[in-house]
Amino acid sequence: MTTTVSYHQQFFLSSYGIKLQQHSHKKKLISFITCCSSTQSNPVVRPELSIRAGTKLIPHPKKAGKGGEDAFFVSSYNGGVIAVADGVSGWAEKDVDPAQFSRELMRRASSLVEDEEVNYDPRVLVRKAHAATASTGSATVIISMLDENGILKVANVGDCGLRVIRKGQIVFSTFPQEHYFDCPYQLSSEAVTQTYLDATVTSVDIVKGDIIVMGSDGLFDNVFDHEIISTIANHKDVVETAKVLGDLAYKHSVDFYYDSPYSIEARTRGFDVPWWKKVLGQKLTGGKMDDITVIVGEVVCS
Amino acid sequence: MTTTVSYHQQFFLSSYGIKLQQHSHKKKLISFITCCSSTQSNPVVRPELSIRAGTKLIPHPKKAGKGGEDAFFVSSYNGGVIAVADGVSGWAEKDVDPAQFSRELMRRASSLVEDEEVNYDPRVLVRKAHAATASTGSATVIISMLDENGILKVANVGDCGLRVIRKGQIVFSTFPQEHYFDCPYQLSSEAVTQTYLDATVTSVDIVKGDIIVMGSDGLFDNVFDHEIISTIANHKDVVETAKVLGDLAYKHSVDFYYDSPYSIEARTRGFDVPWWKKVLGQKLTGGKMDDITVIVGEVVCS
Numbered sequence: 001m002t003t004t005v006s007y008h009q010q011f012f013l014s015s016y017g018i019k020l021q022q023h024s025h026k027k028k029l030i031s032f033i034t035c036c037s038s039t040q041s042n043p044v045v046r047p048e049l050s051i052r053a054g055t056k057l058i059p060h061p062k063k064a065g066k067g068g069e070d071a072f073f074v075s076s077y078n079g080g081v082i083a084v085a086d087g088v089s090g091w092a093e094k095d096v097d098p099a100q101f102s103r104e105l106m107r108r109a110s111s112l113v114e115d116e117e118v119n120y121d122p123r124v125l126v127r128k129a130h131a132a133t134a135s136t137g138s139a140t141v142i143i144s145m146l147d148e149n150g151i152l153k154v155a156n157v158g159d160c161g162l163r164v165i166r167k168g169q170i171v172f173s174t175f176p177q178e179h180y181f182d183c184p185y186q187l188s189s190e191a192v193t194q195t196y197l198d199a200t201v202t203s204v205d206i207v208k209g210d211i212i213v214m215g216s217d218g219l220f221d222n223v224f225d226h227e228i229i230s231t232i233a234n235h236k237d238v239v240e241t242a243k244v245l246g247d248l249a250y251k252h253s254v255d256f257y258y259d260s261p262y263s264i265e266a267r268t269r270g271f272d273v274p275w276w277k278k279v280l281g282q283k284l285t286g287g288k289m290d291d292i293t294v295i296v297g298e299v300v301c302s
Numbered sequence: 303m304t305t306t307v308s309y310h311q312q313f314f315l316s317s318y319g320i321k322l323q324q325h326s327h328k329k330k331l332i333s334f335i336t337c338c339s340s341t342q343s344n345p346v347v348r349p350e351l352s353i354r355a356g357t358k359l360i361p362h363p364k365k366a367g368k369g370g371e372d373a374f375f376v377s378s379y380n381g382g383v384i385a386v387a388d389g390v391s392g393w394a395e396k397d398v399d400p401a402q403f404s405r406e407l408m409r410r411a412s413s414l415v416e417d418e419e420v421n422y423d424p425r426v427l428v429r430k431a432h433a434a435t436a437s438t439g440s441a442t443v444i445i446s447m448l449d450e451n452g453i454l455k456v457a458n459v460g461d462c463g464l465r466v467i468r469k470g471q472i473v474f475s476t477f478p479q480e481h482y483f484d485c486p487y488q489l490s491s492e493a494v495t496q497t498y499l500d501a502t503v504t505s506v507d508i509v510k511g512d513i514i515v516m517g518s519d520g521l522f523d524n525v526f527d528h529e530i531i532s533t534i535a536n537h538k539d540v541v542e543t544a545k546v547l548g549d550l551a552y553k554h555s556v557d558f559y560y561d562s563p564y565s566i567e568a569r570t571r572g573f574d575v576p577w578w579k580k581v582l583g584q585k586l587t588g589g590k591m592d593d594i595t596v597i598v599g600e601v602v603c604s
Binding site: 027086088089090112117166169170171172175177178182183184186200201203205214226245268 | 319329388390391392397442456468471472473475477478479480484485486502503504505507528570
């Protein structure tokens with residue numbers, strides 16, 4: 001991991017034409033035998049792997065003055081630890097700064113990474129970091145840890161996300177957890193919410209060259225997976241890739257007419273323009289203006 | 303696991319209306335505090351878990367006489383082992399029955415489940431089963447194993463798939479690996495193809511009540527994830543759920559006008575009707591007629 005960025009380091013925006021014939025589908029063989037060779041990498045006898053990371057945080061324009069409500073950290077401990085927390089903005093209505101909780105959660109988690117009891121288990125890290133917080137508020141959180149065997153372990157509460165891209169294809173993805181639309185699972189200073197026990201805990205065997213993309217929902221609500229894949233294909237440097245993905249998410253987030261992952265999801269859930277607008281061919285569109293955190297990690301041999 | 307079905311047991315078909323306002327998106331808090339309670343299940347101190355499985359295999363209608371080219375097995379070993387293989391149909395052009403390889407691969411894997419060297423590692427099981435085959439042919443394959451800690455380990459080569467659904471939401475999914483459209487990664491009797499080293503190896507912490515849906519691409523190319531979720535919500539019995547999902551996949555597969563996951567993917571990859579049909583408002587549609595294997599597993603306390 002080449003960059004270690006503390007939770008409070010914030011980046012501001014400156015910076016064949018036929019109907020399908022039922023019997024025509026055969027899994028390809030002939031061209032396959034002639035074209036395709038086996039992968040020679042060996043994920044079993046593993047080299048020591050680590051993550052070279054680039055980061056970008058673009059606060060919601062109306063929150064830019066105080067740096068937004070997302071927080072994150074990147075640590076070089078072991079193979080690498082990456083974490084993102086997204087403060088629940090509803091707390092502002094109670095005169096509580098939503099950034100306090102997410103930032104403290106990341107600060108606590110960052111300081112606990114090497115705790116023996118954590119033992120490379122991101123769910124235990126979520127538990128201990130949550131227990132250590134004193135701020136009022138709540139946040140979604142995702143923590144991923146690369147262990148000595150090249151296994152990336154992920155604990156996720158809410159709608160932050162992670163993708164692993166290998167040879168231009170997604171091989172692993174987290175899924176958002178929510179109670180209903182725009183109400184994600186979240187860790188809170190309140191007693192009656194989620195705990196580390198609600199974290200979805202998953203893992204994936206990592207190989208050299210894998211690209212890990214982590215972020216808050218400000219990324220994944222505004223940028224499609226195929227855009228993430230093509231951006232990765234077109235940029236080699238992780239710092240540059242994180243910047244380009246962040247800028248793309250921002251561009252879409254402020255575009256009223258962009259048919260974003262968020263607007264598609266909203267329509268799927270039954271939200272749309274009034275019927276008389278539908279008659280005129282209009283539909284609910286737009287990006288989701290939000291804090292945007294992007295972390296791009298390239299898996300390299302240590 | 304209540305049913306143990308050998309690889310050769312085959313089932314035949316008889317049997318608000320506003321444009322998104324950029325500043326209106328706040329992660330919900332107030333209703334959250336009043337509505338949402340924490341999950342009380344404890345996935346850390348785990349009960350012994352196992353899988354209660356229902357299965358359904360519907361061969362391609364033109365291959366029904368010989369049972370199609372999919373094969374699968376369900377084993378009650380440890381917490382449960384489920385595997386699906388899909389023979390690559392292109393071998394028929396070489397006068398090789400594509401079913402031979404997939405069936406032998408499943409037979410070998412089934413007999414090796416308790417092999418000490420496998421040690422609950424589905425990738426090792428893929429390696430040993432592949433090495434033991436003598437048939438000519440190739441197949442995609444997915445093997446999942448539930449271990450004593452409640453962790454479902456998955457090794458996947460190609461475009462079979464697996465979903466884990468928890469409380470009506472997908473928490474885990476595999477992703478298809480392919481060289482290009484309709485040419486998936488595959489294990490083969492030929493030397494220059496994929497090996498166990500190419501398997502994507504992932505895992506997810508399982509809790510009681512999780513539903514595991516596994517299948518060949520004949521399921522996932524014809525049935526959307528949201529249809530899988532709603533089907534699960536509407537059926538309690540896994541045998542019935544597998545049947546309903548299989549029948550739904552079959553219904554869509556033979557519908558020239560259904561806009562299936564397969565036809566959407568085809569259009570995304572640049573396949574479509576000729577321009578003059580597009581002018582008339584037509585587009586490439588249709589399900590994908592294929593062998594359909596569906597295995598639905600409910601995670602229960604042993």
